[in-house]
């Protein structure tokens with residue numbers, strides 16, 4: 001069986017940047033998981049003494065707090081600074097952008113609609129910047145019966161599928177006088193998604209490696225599954241079931257934007273050892 005990696009996979013620019021920032025700030029704590037990968041978080045703890053704090057109120061004056069890739073809420077950032085905490089911002093610039101748009105559009109009198117998952121830290125953060133509030137939707141039907149202003153600004157979670165985003169935009173455009181659609185979906189997501197689409201069309205088994213709570217990994221898995229029914233979402237080599245590879249010719253591999261290369265390599269090594 002041949003193993004082929006997708007043309008683009010794994011760590012994106014924002015995650016690489018956040019990890020570098022964490023490595024440069026030993027003896028600090030991230031507020032919330034820096035990225036959605038528990039194993040990489042454990043490595044940062046072991047090798048760089050970068051801990052994890054789930055409640056920002058635990059930080060004290062003089063502590064160093066690293067703001068995670070997905071960003072935090074505006075009010076929390078303000079409180080951390082007021083508490084005298086040394087804040088190191090590792091928010092991905094592609095997440096800072098929709099935060100700024102939400103604030104600007106809200107102040108300019110637009111109804112702000114965010115396409116994304118309300119429970120995701122990124123969206124909680126982006127929403128908090130809309131000075132006059134924002135509506136978070138997952139599909140066009142969520143907008144039915146809503147009373148919005150004549151001017152609407154639409155923002156997407158960075159990891160969303162563009163096709164689904166367009167459905168929401170298409171719902172709004174004929175109903176409102178002015179609809180400003182911001183393409184805040186990040187290129188890294190496009191690149192990994194495009195690559196998984198083409199690879200899953202030719203592979204007869206696909207592995208998508210990434211944290212079980214990583215939304216972009218779940219999306220890669222969904223795309224892969226559409227084209228290749230034998231697609232599996234695994235966190236690392238321990239999740240492998242070698243019967244998946246019986247009578248298979250091409251195993252395609254991709255990984256979410258928070259998956260480090262060393263985990264991907266461990267998976268490849270385990271398969272090669274067992275199969276070939």
Ligand code: F3S
Pocket residue numbers: 012013014015069092093094095158186187188189257
């Ligand atoms: Fe940033 Fe895009 Fe990665 S938003 S964290 S570069 S997936």
